[in-house]
Amino acid sequence: MTGRVQLALNVNDLAESVAFYTKLFGTEPAKLRPGYANFAIAEPPLKLVLLENPGQGGSLNHLGVEVADTGTVETEQTRLAEAGLASIDERDTTCCYARQDKFWVTGAPNGERWEIYTVLQDSATFWAEGGQQSWDAARAQLDSGQDSQDTQCCGGPQAASEEDTEASGVCCG
Numbered sequence: 001m002t003g004r005v006q007l008a009l010n011v012n013d014l015a016e017s018v019a020f021y022t023k024l025f026g027t028e029p030a031k032l033r034p035g036y037a038n039f040a041i042a043e044p045p046l047k048l049v050l051l052e053n054p055g056q057g058g059s060l061n062h063l064g065v066e067v068a069d070t071g072t073v074e075t076e077q078t079r080l081a082e083a084g085l086a087s088i089d090e091r092d093t094t095c096c097y098a099r100q101d102k103f104w105v106t107g108a109p110n111g112e113r114w115e116i117y118t119v120l121q122d123s124a125t126f127w128a129e130g131g132q133q134s135w136d137a138a139r140a141q142l143d144s145g146q147d148s149q150d151t152q153c154c155g156g157p158q159a160a161s162e163e164d165t166e167a168s169g170v171c172c173g
Contacts, residue, residue, distance in 0.1 A: 014036075017050050
C-alpha cells in the first residue's frame with residue numbers, strides 16, 4: 001500500500017498542541033479550523049490530525065492511511081477482504097472538513113480504529129450539511145462488525161446527541 005500514514009490524536013488544548021507540533025515537525029498546519037488541525041508532513045510522510053477533546057488529551061483517536069484516489073481505496077478494500085479483514089464502507093462522506101471516499105477496517109486485535117481514505121475535496125464544515133455525528137455510533141458499529149454506508153467518526157467538540165447521530169450519515173479523515 002502506498003500513501004501516507006495518518007495519526008489522529010485527541011488533544012486538550014488545540015492552540016497549545018498546534019504550537020508544539022509546528023515546532024516538532026517544522027511546518028505549519030495544512031488545515032486549521034475550530035477544534036481541528038491537520039499537518040501534511042513530507043518527511044516522514046505523515047498526516048497528523050489533532051482533535052480537540054478536553055479531558056482526553058494524549059489519547060489515540062484513530063489511525064489511517066491516506067491514498068491517492070478512490071481507485072486505490074477500492075483496491076485496498078478488495079486486498080484486505082481477500083486477506084480476511086472485514087470493512088465498513090463509506091463513500092462520498094464529509095468529516096474533518098473534507099469530503100472523502102473511505103472504509104474502516106474491522107477486527108483489529110486491540111480495538112484500534114483504522115481508516116483507508118482519499119480526500120475528494122475540501123469542505124467548509126466538519127460534518128456534512130444537515131447534521132453532526134458521534135464517534136460513539138461508529139465505534140458501536142465497528143464493534144458489532146455490521147457493514148453499512150452510514151458510519152461516522154472522530155468525535156470531538158463537534159460530536160452530537162443520539163438524535164443528531166441518527167439524522168445524518170457522515171465521517172472524518
